[in-house]
Amino acid sequence: MNKKGIVFFDVDGTLIDWTKGIYSPTKTTKEAINKLKENGYLTVLATGRPKSSITKEIEDLGLNGYIASNGAYAEIENEVIFNECINxxxxxxxxxxxxxxxxxxxxxxxxxxxxxxxxxxxxxxxxxxxxxxxxxxxxxxxxxxxxxxxxxxxxxxxxxxxxxxxxxxxxxxxxxxxxxxxxxxxxxAKYTKGYGVEHLLERLDISKDYAYAFGDGENDIEMFQAIKYGIAMGGYHKDLEPHAFDFTEDVENEGIYKGLKKLELI
The missing domain is CATH 3.30.1240.10 (Hypothetical Protein, Haloacid Dehalogenase-like Hydrolase; Chain: A; domain 2)
Structure with missing residues (x-):
């Protein structure tokens, strides 16, 4: 794919924050992701959730692909790349x-x-x-x-x-x-977000130097290790800090928009 790069987004604590009653991406987050796509970047969800728990509000973002279940499932442009299940x-x-x-x-x-x-x-x-x-x-x-x-x-x-x-x-x-x-x-243990990200980058022939990720959790560590630009959301897990390229604010304070602006992707 002839794209400038790829951006991965965690869900809970990144695109939404149900612990604070924010069940849908904010208007500003939606606009930022639309601008990101207009600027030539692929957008992919990278979540611990399975596809069956990805809500309509997240689906409506129109992202290019999904890494689900902590990296055990991956798809791009509606094509399933792998779906690994427990024996x-x-x-x-x-x-x-x-x-x-x-x-x-x-x-x-x-x-x-x-x-x-x-x-x-x-x-x-x-x-x-x-x-x-x-x-x-x-x-x-x-x-x-x-x-x-x-x-x-x-x-x-x-x-x-x-x-x-x-x-x-x-x-x-x-x-x-x-x-x-x-x-x-x-x-x-084998399947992590990092596993999913690495396999998707290889499939799309995109260098990790053109890969970005937003996340806040312990399960985002491997994803940050697999790409160059890992951006930790406000309220991030303490173990994520050493692996972050930079930091932004939380969902409530438009961390996605501010992070993408700082990276000059939008």
Whole structure:
């Protein structure tokens, strides 16, 4: 593709911030991304979310592609590049362990999110809090056939994360604790946003020297390592700081617009 470069955008804490009730990109953010595209840059989402949890407000930005599920899924111009899922035998072992320890879970797939009970109060609360579409969730599935790239676990208590991590940290899984209560993520360690970004850059024949990224989380570290210009949003995770090229403000204070202006991309 004959483009000037490529810009990757995280979702939560970058394009939106549902913890502050900002569920849609601001008008200024939308205008900045439209100007970026007019100026000849490819725009790609890079999120821990699966495609099934990307809201209409994000889709309406009209980005060129998606890296989802922390790098386990990638597509560009509606062409799926890869969709890596957790092996079902390994998955079953893990899920039975979660159930034995009374840990509620959500299996994130690109088409649907899978739960044991759609009416579970913890599940319903998380769906509502994150402003997700209830229709993207189903409890009609089997452990033998389900396709998932990442698991959201809602712990019984503060020890749940430690129990699961200790048992499975040597079995190809990686873990990330969230700031949201006793919720944590489980995924295959190999797949990170950096993995997705590197493969997409190679596919598009774009040098990392012409690649930019905006993010705020711990799971953005590998993405920042894979490109030259990593811009940390206001309120960023402390471990992201050493990997950032520069810093901008938070969602509420138009960090995307200000960051793109400072980079002279718009």
């Amino acid at each position: 079902n035998e390994k998955l079953k072992d893990l899920l039975y362990f979660l159930e034995e320890n009374e840990i509620v879970y959500i299996l994130e797939g690109q088409e649907k999110n899978y739960v044991l009970d759609i009416n579970n109060e913890k599940v319903k609360y998380l769906i509502d809090k994150a402003n997700l579409d209830i229709d993207s969730f189903t409890d009609n599935w089997t452990k033998e056939d389900v396709k998932t790239s990442k698991i959201i676990a809602i712990g019984k208590n503060e020890n749940s994360y430690k129990i699961v991590r200790e048992k499975y940290k040597e079995k190809e899984f990686a873990f990330m604790a969230n700031q949201f209560g006793d919720t944590f993520e489980i995924y295959i």
